[in-house]
Amino acid sequence: MVVLGQLLLVHWFCMFDVVALVIVVQHNARSIPQYVTEAITGPLTDPPGVKLRKEGLTVNHPVVFVPGIVTGGLELWEGHQCAEGLFRKRLWGGTFGELYKRPLCWAQHMSLDNETGLDPSGIRVRPVSGLVAADYFAAGYFVWAVLIANLAQIGYEEKTMYMAAYDWRLSFQNTEVRDQTLSRMKSNIELMVATNGGKRVVVIPHSMGVLYFLHFMKWVEAPGPMGGGGGSDWCAKHIKAVMNIGGPFLGVPKSVSGLFSVEARDIAVARAFAPGFLDKDVFGLQTFQHLMRMTRTWDSTMSMIPKGGDTIWGGLDWSPEGESFKCGAKSLRNNSINSMVQNENINLEDNVESVNFGRIISFGKDVAEAHSSKIKRVDFQDAVTSVKLPNLTTNCDIWIEYHEIGNHRIKAVADNKVYTAGSILDLLHFVAPKLMARGGAHFSYGIADNLDDPKYQHYKYWSNPLETKLPNAPDMEIYSMYGVGIPTERAYVYKLNSGTDCSIPFQIDTSAEGGIEDSCLKGGVFSADGDETVPVLSAGFMCAKGWRGKTRFNPSGIRSYIREYSHAPPANLLEGRGTQSGAHVDILGNFALIEDVLRVAAGATGKDLGGDHVYSDIFKWAERINLLL
């Protein structure tokens, strides 16, 4: 049971990306010789690198990888007594051995300073540099390794590939303040362009790296000291294409549940199955609170709070995906066109339920499904201001902000019943004021009315595509590449947790299930189409509409392309994580995606690839979003 607990814990840690249990299976699958595999599954197809080399593709443009959150390794450069002997050993990534051996020490070193979001005194944890930083996350669990191997097949090597590893716990601007990471990236890109005969680089960001690179593009052209002083044509001169993989441009709802109650669906199930087990001490202390305290010191998690508010994510009774989306994973692809046709008179049909995806958090299933006019809401902020701050009852030996809120306020939060993407921000400001105050200095989640307003020169807007202009680089290309066909968390049903003082007061209501078999609601979570982590809406909207053609967000008319990859699970265990996967991380091993990347790196344009390649309803949804362009 303890082992299971630990596995689940790791599972949780990889909040966005990583499934630990798969590692074991994957590892076993790897050790089977290839001829055995071939005997069972038939001859393997050539990996794209081999195939394209036969076609005559060779190294052309240098390639820059920008890893996402969680997947990059972190190592210790200075630590407290308890971490002795771990100098330059990986704390994050690799085997996670230290997590088991000395969990408290580990959590202490992985945390950042609560006030500044930088290093706590006496601790320096730094990103691993080089390709090894994120080629494998754990032994046998590839992240970039497959792509790197295929690029090497057509002639790439260290001098033409660069892994822009950064400390993913920090806010983007702080990586520059503390480590000068953005400066290094700039210098490295310039170096690669200079040493490769002036060939512009192809940048491949993944997951949160997409936002990080958006930030970089603004930073590099902004004048010093805040920016990189590259001048207004830096991007045009140095970047050929940005190939965003699984990019959460507009945030992910999962990050809300992560911040709100430190749980994503996986752990929510575990909590329901083993009540009191994970709440209590796996390591002799309140695990959840410890984890929550640790992750709350990470500014970067706040970069993925849904952006654009109700305009993008939908209001109380409306959402872009809402009425046309069917959640049965099996019928997802086949029926999507049908259901679109029929969605005019949707309420008459039995097997299609209307889902209010716009309500990202609802308290109670009935609330989630009822029409907004029927919900009695009490505005929590009014209720709260009238109540005096209660005395702090900190008999819990660790600090989390919930203890400073008090029961009245918690009740008030629940009484408000429903939260949309817009009001989620208020909610987070309310339950975690310090966190949001710190985050507010680095990130912004709105939509700009007037992009020429000088306030948008502040760095906190740089990673929000709805509050920045793309650089002036008409020859650049932007790709949005992501998997579709996997149910992805989109909205949550919560309940109050009637626990003791020291537990987290809100919990996903795992008992909430949809009425019919193919319901979008499972275990308290409403799912929509996506790559298991990022909904299609967030990954595709900017390229489908926000940046398509010359818009105010894209004044120079940079061409944008959408490349979707329909998820097909591996046919059997031997295939490991599959060559046709569309899942958020596994897509980096998707042969079709790798082929696209290789072709662009070898010089092809988006048109050569075949332009857009779309399975989902993203264009339809984007049309419904009423955003001034």
Next chain:
Amino acid sequence: MASILRFRKLYYVEQAVKCSSVGFESLDQSPKIDQKLDKKEEDVISANNLALGINKRKRAKEWRCIDSCCWIIGCLCTTWLLLLLLCHCWPVTLLRVPELPGPGARLKREGLTALHPVVLVPGIVTGGLELWEGKPCADGLFRKRLWGGSFTEIFKRPLCLLEHLSLHYETGLDPPGIRLRAVPGMVAADYFAPGYFVWAVLIENLAKIGYEGKNLHMAAYDWRLSFQNTEIRDHALTRLKTKIELMYITNGYKKVVVVPHSMGVIYFLHFLKWVETPPPIGGSGGPGWCAKHIKAIMNIGPAFLGVPKAVSILFSAEGKDASYLRAMAPGVFDSEILGLQTFEHVLRMSRTWDSIVSLLPKGGDTIWGNMDWSPEEGHVCDFSKKSHSQTSLSDNNVNNSDVKRGFRVKDLAKYGRIISFGKAASVLHSSKLPTVDSKEFSRTSASLNFNISCGDIWTEYDEMSRQSIQNVAADKAYTSTALIDLLRLVAPKMMRRAEAHFSHGIADNLDDPKYNHYKYWSNPLETKLPDAPDMEIYCLYGVGLPTERSYVYKLSPSSRCKSIPYKIDSSISGEENSCLRGGVYFADGDESVPVLSAGFMCAKGWRGRTRFNPSGIATYIREYRHKPPTSLLEGRGIESGSHVDIMGNSALIEDILCVAAGATGYEIGGDRIHSDILRMSERINLPL
């Protein structure tokens, strides 16, 4: 345990079957025995419907034997499991070797913090190499280390690995279809093999006073290539330049401190010239680049003027006791693994590496001595007593050393003769030696081409005629100048390739425009230091260890496939306390680099304003006397002076940390000399 028991049972049954078939013919003799068999055998035997013809005593005996075998196996497994269990339960801290207490923590308490960015430049052999593209035999090794790390692959498929580690014989670059690249980053050379630190101790101590990735950089490069080729193939020099510029800017315009080691020293010398040279062959940094970006160069174990060891590696693929290759990876190149032709393989491989040619002795007879003279003459070789008597020796106590010289005048080693054939040739006065100039005869018989094919390995010795091989030996003794000619004779292709990249002479006129060519850049005797009067150059090296200085060779017995015709004559040793041991004359040094090579430039060549150092860059010599570790627990010692172990030397680390934190050479105490280097360099007659 269950599996072991099952194994026992299986074995038991199998044995019974075997017994039954053996005893089949003598079926009638003792039919009653089988009733006493226990159940297990009964199954087997009844299945075969047999009555066994083996007498009971014999079988019982056999079983006992098997039994005890199984018991032993069982016991072994059990103890092994128990030990494993214990290991896991054991507190981690108890099992770990106690860490060397470096000076970092103490200096931090004294208030030192990171100030100048630090660049580490590793030397030959210590950097890791990984595979990017290979032949089918290296399948599955993509981005795995072929060099450095655990070397497991060398054990598994040695010939394949040698093929991949070799470079192209004509170009000195990648062979077709093989791409082996330097491992980048700090991991490139922190440990060479598990537990065998190179830079790790220094890095850890630097980290103690606040260094980390942003102000500490390891300039890894492919050490097999010639220096200019690292730029042509990998842009390694451009990367280093960009990195230094970046660190300079992002650390508040603080100049960098460069810490090269071993061959990295001359690599960085090459860089200094390259960076200020205009393109296309240079880095176009402009004449002020070094002055602007570099505070100090702290050369550790510098091989400025080459090492005699490189000669023996190129000549016959052997060094006496510590040839680079075998010392670094003991056992790897043993004959059992590679078959009988170990040396041939190693010779073939190392001759494809241009970098080894960069380590040949430079400066010719002027520096290294001629037939009858050498700067070290009078050196006392009693290394066991040396550490005690040394202080008195070096403290200007001329009388004392004269007395010693008087004692040993018979045994004067003629270091100038780097290769001699036969002991007699190494000690006789030059007038008594035959005076045949190698050049005269070399071309006369070279056309005789034997073309003996000995498997796949081909060395240039195969193209030499037996006659010219004999002639080489007949020439008896070679000084370092003659040596280059000798190598040109025995390995013409290699030298033609490598001499396009390296030069080993002394410049008469440094302003001659020919010295703008990159092949002179790594030779301190043929280049000027950059114009950077505020820069400092340190020579940090160990002393007090016997270091190979010259060799006594012999012809090896001729055979078709022994294609290396020369061998160090290891049977020759001098009397006790002699400098000659096992065919090798030793001098003072750090076990790899003689003091002469490490210290001369800082002691004389660059001291003050000379023609090699026109801007008068300050030079400092810091010597570290070797003291072996007092106990096993200490590992490789914190006072070691040997070539690689010195990187864990506390005094050296302290010096580096102080300079990195802002101190100047004057502040850390200027010169610190234990050896005779000043007297030696006085004897060298080099116009400055």
